[in-house]
Structure formats: C-alpha cells, structure tokens
Amino acid sequence: MKKIKMxxxxxxxxxxxxxxTQITPRFVHAIEEAAQRGCIFVPCTGRVLxxxxPEVLALPSCRYVIYSNGSATCDLNTGELFHQVLMAPEDTAAVLELLRPYDLFTELFVEGKxxxxxxxxxxxxxxxxxxxxxxxxxxxxxxxxxxxxDYVLEHQVGVEKINITLLESPLREEIMAKVDQLPGVRHVxxxxxxxxIGDSKANKGIAISLLAQQLGIPMDCVMALGDNDxxxxxLLTAGVSVAMANGTPAAKAAAHLIAPSCNEEGAARxxxxxxLGQTAAV
Incomplete structure (x- = not known):
C-alpha cells in the first residue's frame, strides 16, 4: 500500500x-497526528455547510470540506467554492411537484441556508x-x-440538494421510483x-477526485471512510476505502476494508x- 496522503x-x-454529533478526543488526536505527517483531512458529508x-471545521488540519453529498467543495481559509454542482431550477421544481401530494417535511439547501x-x-x-x-x-x-x-422558478435558484426526513417504507420506495423517472436528478x-435528491452529476466520488487532482495527490494515496449509500x-473511487461495521451492506461491498463501528471509535482506529502505523488499542 502506498503512503496515504489524503x-x-x-x-x-x-x-x-x-x-x-461530537467528535471524540481519540479521533481528533489521530487526525492531527496524521496532519503532522503531511496527510490532508477533508470532511465529506451529506450535511449542508x-x-x-464548528469543532470539525475548526480542526487545524481541516482546510477543505465537501458537503451536500458532493455538490460543493469549499476552501475554508478563503471561502472560495472550488467545485459546485447545483440542481437546475426546473429540475428542482419538477421534484417538488412530484412531492406536492405528500405531506412531507421537505428542505432545500441553498447558498448556506x-x-x-x-x-x-x-x-x-x-x-x-x-x-x-x-x-x-x-x-x-x-x-x-x-x-x-414557484420560488425556485421565479428566482432561478440553484439548489444543492432536497432533503426529506422520516420517510418510511413503502412510501420511500414509491417516491424513489418516481424520482428515477425524472431526468437530471438522482436520489441517495x-x-x-x-x-x-440532487443533481445527477453531484456525488462524493467526483468531488474527492477533483480535489485530489487539484492538490496533485494520486488516487492510490487517498483513503475514504464512509458508512452509507x-x-x-x-468508496469506489478512493485507492483505499473503508466502510464502518455499522455501515449498509452496499457500503461494505464497495469498500476494501471494514473498520469497527463508529460507536467503537472505528474511524480513529x-x-x-x-x-500512523499504530496497532489500534482496544
């Protein structure tokens, strides 16, 4: 295995x-030790910025962050958006019209709001x-x-993603099947x-590849950790991919390695x- 640089x-x-939503001291120590050895740490989350x-973004080693499932990559030092893929207003409106008959808590992530x-x-x-x-x-x-x-069409708003909370089966599968019929969008x-639901070209794999390329780091020196779909x-893009033991079957199948669960400090270990070349403590 080549030396992990990112x-x-x-x-x-x-x-x-x-x-x-708390990072543990052990994880902070592991990340900062890795940074001392020249390894870049980048949070890559589905969350909006x-x-x-704040304690994640405030880590000394954290300069870049990928958020909204890869729709945007931000340089925290400058505030510059290195990469951004937004849903077109017409695509967002089409999804919202599809959801209109349902009583769902639906959020649009737009420009940090x-x-x-x-x-x-x-x-x-x-x-x-x-x-x-x-x-x-x-x-x-x-x-x-x-x-x-009406708002996104009138104001021509680009949307990072649409989030729907507490959507249980079989309604979830029903809506996923309908979203699959819409061009230009995807659901995760x-x-x-x-x-x-976001633009079909927005995903974490593309985002990590673009940032690693920009920083001159080959993909076989990149490690990715995740747990969900x-x-x-x-996980499929990184040279070294790790799924958590608590991850979904699809995440585990996509990864090269399985780490202990997040409740067992698996990411730090x-x-x-x-x-760091350490033997993980029990």
Missing part, C-alpha cells in the same frame, strides 16, 4: 457515534426534524416560503428513513493503523 471522511455514522459542527415552506414552518412540531437542523432553524428563524416550486440516502461513489 483522508476523505464522512461524518454521521462514520466519525460521530450513533445518536451524537451550516449544520457541520435551509429553505422550507410556510406550512412546514407553522407545523414543525408535527414532523421529525433532525436536531442539528432544528438548531439551525432556531438560530435563523424564518416565516418560510409560500410555495417552494444517508440514513434509514431519509431521502436526498451516499458514500458509495467515494483505522487511521491509527493505516496512517
């Missing part, structure tokens, strides 16, 4: 223990909303938008009951073993 790492279910915990309808704002207590999204809404109160489809998932392209 680590792309999913967050939820990979770094964060299940039910938490404002919902990534989360947009929701006025109906969802007024009835937020009736829906399941992830805690880190609730925290964003509490800090950024908004009356909501009367009609999201970062959890058992959510659905994320929105990580598949990243595999970095210690493969990058």
């Amino acid at each position: 680590i792309f790492c999913d967050l939820d279910g990979t770094v964060f223990p299940i039910g938490s 404002p919902t990534i915990p 989360i947009l929701i309808s006025r109906h969802c704002t007024e009835h937020m207590g009736d829906y399941y909303v992830p805690r880190h999204h609730l925290a964003w809404f509490e800090k950024n109160p908004s009356p909501g938008i009367e009609d999201l489809a 998932s970062s959890g058992a009951s959510n659905l994320e 929105n990580d598949l392209e990243m 595999i970095i210690e073993e493969l990058v």
